[in-house]
Amino acid sequence: xxxxxxxxxxxxxxxxxxxxxxxxxxxxxxxxxxxxxxxxxxxxxxxxxxxxxxxxxxxxxxxxxxxxxxxxxxxxxxxxxxxxxxxxxxxxxxxxxxxxxxxxxxxxxxxxxxxxxxxxxxxxxxxxxxxxxxxxxxxxxxxxxxxxxxxxxxxxxxxxxxxxxxxxxxxxxxxxxxxxxxxxxxxxxxxxxxxxxxxxxxxxxxxxxxxxxxxxxxxxxxxxxxxxxxxxxxxxxxxxxxxxxxxxxxxxxxxxxxxxxxxxxxxxxxxxxxxxxxxxxxxxxxxxxxxxxxxxxxxxxxxxxxxxxxxxxxxxxxxxxxxxxxxxxxxxxxxx
Numbered sequence: 284x285x286x287x288x289x290x291x292x293x294x295x296x297x298x299x300x301x302x303x304x305x306x307x308x309x310x311x312x313x314x315x316x317x318x319x320x321x322x323x324x325x326x327x328x329x330x331x332x333x334x335x336x337x338x339x340x341x342x343x344x345x346x347x348x349x350x351x352x353x354x355x356x357x358x359x360x361x362x363x364x365x366x367x368x369x370x371x372x373x374x375x376x377x378x379x380x381x382x383x384x385x386x387x388x389x390x391x392x393x394x395x396x397x398x399x400x401x402x403x404x405x406x407x408x409x410x411x412x413x414x415x416x417x418x419x420x421x422x423x424x425x426x427x428x429x430x431x432x433x434x435x436x437x438x439x440x441x442x443x444x445x446x447x448x449x450x451x452x453x454x455x456x457x458x459x460x461x462x463x464x465x466x467x468x469x470x471x472x473x474x475x476x477x478x479x480x481x482x483x484x485x486x487x488x489x490x491x492x493x494x495x496x497x498x499x500x501x502x503x504x505x506x507x508x509x510x511x512x513x514x515x516x517x518x519x520x521x522x523x524x525x526x527x528x529x530x531x532x533x534x535x536x537x538x539x540x541x542x543x544x545x546x547x548x549x550x551x552x553x554x555x556x557x558x559x560x561x562x563x564x565x566x567x568x569x570x571x572x573x574x575x576x577x578x579x580x581x582x583x584x585x586x587x588x589x590x591x592x593x594x595x596x597x598x599x600x601x602x603x604x605x606x607x608x609x610x611x612x613x614x615x616x617x618x619x
Contacts, residue, residue: 366431369456373429373436376461377452380424392460399465399619401612409613417444427483428588430566432495437564437571439588439600441483447471449482449602451571451586453562465562465573465619467586469602477535478528485530485598486590489567498591502570503563505596506587510557510574521596528590528598557585561619568592575606575619582606584618 375387391407398405403413423443430437434456442448449471455463475481491498501521508517525537534540562573574585584606590598606618 365459366436369436369454369459370429370431373438373452373454373461374426377424377426377438377440381422383420390459390461392457392462395457395462397463397616398614399463399616401607401614401618404613405616428487428569430489430564430569430571432564432566435564439483441471442468447473451573451588451602453564453571453573467573467584467602467604469604472532474532476529476532478540480528480530480536482530482532482600482602485528485600489569491568491591492566494591495565495567497594498568499563499565499570501591501594502565502572502589502596503560505589506557506560506572506574511560523593523595523597526595526597530598530600573619578603578605582618 428439450468453465
């Protein structure tokens with residue numbers, strides 16, 4: 284039995300809205316908007332077609348807003364042994380959602396659990412009520428990547444409830460206990476992307492641990508330059524030519540794959556904006572960015588995980604989730 288006598292049956296990343304089909308349309312509109320801007324702005328090192336695809340398909344389009352410092356970005360100064368323990372605790376907690384093992388839930392502070400999943404109320408009571416929505420034993424939660432940055436642990440998990448999902452979760456620790464949680468979830472397609480990659484495969488262990496802060500700064504600068512502010516001329520400095528591995532389900536590897544996707548998706552015509560960066564968390568060569576924006580006029584959350592190699596962005600995974608209207612929120616904490 285789990286929290287409040289309920290067997291774990293549902294992951295933290297509870298889908299607030301059904302996102303089926305959102306990814307294809309999202310990338311269509313990204314490409315449509317960026318392709319109109321890029322021809323006069325992109326450096327001659329990358330063709331306008333490919334650069335437009337890069338800006339649009341990797342992670343969004345230019346917006347009029349500017350990023351704000353993340354209130355939850357960590358300094359990476361936590362003791363390594365403590366970080367290892369916290370990662371192990373998060374992995375066990377997520378796994379227990381599937382197995383029903385009661386022990387791992389003890390890592391959650393019973394007196395302070397701030398919930399940013401808008402389908403759940405604050406505290407263990409709200410989490411327990413959320414878990415009761417699924418039949419016993421129906422969920423799967425298998426963490427693929429777990430990283431730590433200061434007081435934060437972030438994970439990338441293969442979920443199954445009401446169908447396969449991929450989710451990112453962020454947990455904040457105080458005094459050895461989890462006191463706050465954020466997440467972002469997307470439906471997982473049955474097929475691999477055009478390059479044969481899935482939303483979860485690829486490297487799982489962090490390297491370049493001594494470059495954590497430099498890699499976070501690089502990724503933050505990319506998101507701010509290109510996705511939030513639309514500075515297309517900055518694109519070439521962030522990538523090593525055509526060497527780029529893509530796990531978005533609709534897009535092939537490399538700048539060439541992005542160029543091909545441009546032609547396939549440019550007819551979408553919807554509006555998408557990255558407006559603000561909320562979290563930038565990293566361990567070694569992996570950096571997660573949680574951003575807020577809009578898609579088709581609806582508030583949207585974007586979680587993007589990057590792998591950095593030799594000072595360049597080399598690989599990308601992502602999820603997107605619609606943010607429901609405030610009247611539907613089960614807590615007052617907001618998505619971020």
